Amino acid sequence: MAHPTTIDPADNEAPQPDHPYQPYMDTAPPPNAGLSDANGMPLTEREIESLETQARAERETTPEPKDFNIAFPDNLPTPPFLHVDGVPNFRDLGGYRCAPPTEMTSGAADGEGKVTYVLRRNLLYRCAHPTHLTPQGLDYLTNTLNVHDMYDLRSAPEIARLAHTVASSGQAIYPLADPQTGCLRDNLPGLTRHFVPVYQTEDYGPVALARKLQWYTAEQSFNAGHDFPYSEGFVRAYRDIATHGAGAYRVMFRHLLRSPTAALVFHCTAGKDRTGVFGALVMKLVGVDEETICWEYALTEPGLGSWRKEFIERISKTGLGGGGGKAHHENGDAAGARPAISRDEAARICGSRAGNMRAFLRTVLDGEFGGVHAYLTDRCGLTAEEVQRLRDALIEEVSTEEVLARVEIEGWTAEEGCVD
Numbered sequence: 001m002a003h004p005t006t007i008d009p010a011d012n013e014a015p016q017p018d019h020p021y022q023p024y025m026d027t028a029p030p031p032n033a034g035l036s037d038a039n040g041m042p043l044t045e046r047e048i049e050s051l052e053t054q055a056r057a058e059r060e061t062t063p064e065p066k067d068f069n070i071a072f073p074d075n076l077p078t079p080p081f082l083h084v085d086g087v088p089n090f091r092d093l094g095g096y097r098c099a100p101p102t103e104m105t106s107g108a109a110d111g112e113g114k115v116t117y118v119l120r121r122n123l124l125y126r127c128a129h130p131t132h133l134t135p136q137g138l139d140y141l142t143n144t145l146n147v148h149d150m151y152d153l154r155s156a157p158e159i160a161r162l163a164h165t166v167a168s169s170g171q172a173i174y175p176l177a178d179p180q181t182g183c184l185r186d187n188l189p190g191l192t193r194h195f196v197p198v199y200q201t202e203d204y205g206p207v208a209l210a211r212k213l214q215w216y217t218a219e220q221s222f223n224a225g226h227d228f229p230y231s232e233g234f235v236r237a238y239r240d241i242a243t244h245g246a247g248a249y250r251v252m253f254r255h256l257l258r259s260p261t262a263a264l265v266f267h268c269t270a271g272k273d274r275t276g277v278f279g280a281l282v283m284k285l286v287g288v289d290e291e292t293i294c295w296e297y298a299l300t301e302p303g304l305g306s307w308r309k310e311f312i313e314r315i316s317k318t319g320l321g322g323g324g325g326k327a328h329h330e331n332g333d334a335a336g337a338r339p340a341i342s343r344d345e346a347a348r349i350c351g352s353r354a355g356n357m358r359a360f361l362r363t364v365l366d367g368e369f370g371g372v373h374a375y376l377t378d379r380c381g382l383t384a385e386e387v388q389r390l391r392d393a394l395i396e397e398v399s400t401e402e403v404l405a406r407v408e409i410e411g412w413t414a415e416e417g418c419v420d
Contacts, residue, residue: 071305071306072305073302073303073305073306075302075409075410075411075412076302076303076305076409077407077409079091079092079095079121079404080092080093080095080296080299080404081299081303082125082145083140084127084130084133084137084140084141084145085133085134085136085137085140086130086132086133086134086137086175087127087128087130087132087133087137087141088127088128088271088303088304088305088307089126089127089128089270089271089272089300089303089304089305089307090125090126090127090128090265090271090303091125091126091127091299091303092121092122092124092125093119093123093124093125093126093279093282093283093296094118094119094120094121094122094123094124094404095118095119095121095402095403095404096118096119096283096288096292096296096403096404097116097117097118097288097289097292097403098117098118098119098283098286098287098288098395099117099286099287099395100117100395101117101391101392101395102388102391102392103392114399114400115397115398115399115400116397116398116399116400116403117395117396117397117398118395118396118398118402118403118404119282119283119286119288119394119395119396120393120394120395120396121396122145122146122263123256123261123263123264123394124263124264124265124266124279124282125145125147125263125264125265125266126265126266126267126271126275126276126278126279127265127267127271127275128267128268128269128270128271128272128303128304128307129154129162129267129268129269129270129271130150130184130265130267131162131166131174131177131182131183131184132173132174132175132177133175133176133177133184134175134176135175135176138176138188138189138190138191141191141265142189142190142191143190145263146263147191147263147264147265148190148191148192148262148263149191149192149194149255149262149263149264149265150184150191150192150193150194150264150265150266150267151194151196151248151251151252151255151264151265151266151267152183152193152194152195152196152197152267152268153196153197153198153245153248153266153267153268153274153275153278154197154268154269154274155197155198155199155200155201156195156197156200156201157201158269159181159182159183160181160182161182162182163178163179163180163181163182164182165182166178166179166182167179167180176188194251196247196248196251196252197248198241198244198245198248198268198274199244226355226358226359226362228355228358228359228415229353229355229415230353230355230356230358230359231348231353231355231356232359234273234356234359234360235356235359235360235363235364237273238273238276238277238356238357238360238364239360239364239368241273241274241277242277242281242364242365242369242375242379243379245274245277245278246375246379246380246381247380249278249281249380250380250381250382252264252266252278253376253380253382253390256390256393256394257386257389257390257393260393260394266278270300270304270307270311270350271300271303271304272300272304272350272352276297276300276352276357277360279296279297280293280297280357280360280361280365281365281372281375281376282394283296284361284365284372285372285373285376285387285390285391285394286391286394286395290358290361291354291406292406293357293361294354294355294357294358294361294414295354295406295414297352297354297356297357298352298353298354298357298414298415298417299352299414300352301350301351301352301412301417301418302409302411302412302418304350308350308418309420311346311349311350312343312346312347312350312420313346315341315346315349315350316341316342316343316345316346347417347420351417352417353414353415353416353417354414354415355415373387376390
């Protein structure tokens with residue numbers, strides 16, 4: 001069953017042209033998107049036909065692989081990763097050491113006793129889009145993990161474009177998906193999908209595309225105020241996500257306030273950016289240390305497995321977005337042309353380096369928004385009492401042996417990402 005969860009438009013405005021986001025789009029926009037050039041002039045029928053032909057050719061030359069997100073990578077630690085058949089990058093957000101709840105015993109507060117506190121396990125799960133979910137995966141999700149609520153952070157146009165792929169690929173690849181909607185079917189037993197888009201619409205214009213490319217392909221750089229490498233583009237993008245996504249995030253926070261023990265899973269397309277910002281907010285709220293938050297965020301690179309390589313390959317072949325906007329007349333590019341992207345740039349777009357999240361937490365969440373508590377009250381609309389109650393509900397007491405520790409993963413580091 002799908003629930004189009006209501007979000008106040010004031011809390012989730014469409015992104016402005018200079019604040020684009022959606023790095024994984026690679027087909028034409030919906031038919032009603034109002035195709036226009038950089039100056040806002042409608043495209044001619046010939047230009048639209050040319051763009052549609054180009055999109056069809058790209059889909060034919062880069063088809064949806066049949067197994068890239070089914071196989072579970074052998075090198076992933078379990079926990080936090082879990083094998084939900086058909087869903088890549090699925091992991092438990094909980095288990096990491098955090099600060100004690102508001103009411104606690106002094107013996108456990110300093111971590112010297114036999115018990116300590118962690119972000120509650122088996123409650124919050126994150127993943128990439130679950131459109132390849134299999135019947136076996138659904139059974140494990142609902143009956144073993146007891147997850148009955150799925151929160152989808154993607155935009156409606158983003159999902160609509162996937163419907164074309166679902167319809168043309170068949171049930172062997174998308175066994176539980178609806179070809180009309182591009183989502184999991186509404187009648188899946190035991191699972192309710194909540195549509196909570198971070199962005200209601202998407203920007204397809206060439207100016208926005210150029211800015212998006214600049215944001216996501218920028219080289220790792222050192223900022224004068226930080227002693228670690230990060231991409232300024234990702235920091236700006238995550239600020240944008242946190243700003244536009246406050247309404248969507250509030251819905252999930254209120255789920256946890258109403259049903260503090262009812263497990264949920266949240267996702268976007270790759271389970272990296274919109275998903276990653278929400279995950280970081282939760283971990284920050286309960287007092288997980290910064291390095292662990294950044295390490296958990298960075299797990300998406302190995303978590304995507306071969307899907308990451310498919311993203312890189314497709315993006316480097318076809319460019320990003322494009323979306324039908326005609327290139328500005330001053331640069332003389334052909335209508336619908338897409339800027340070339342190197343494999344290294346595509347890899348950065350698909351990356352989740354720890355420094356990017358570290359810079360966001362320091363410069364945006366703490367430096368600009370005033371910290372996670374201020375974000376939850378000022379932007380998500382929770383009361384101070386609700387924030388405290390939410391925080392305490394997200395914390396559980398465990399033995400010190402049960403604390404989830406950071407581990408090494410072959411071929412990957414949190415700071416440098418995957419070695420290709």
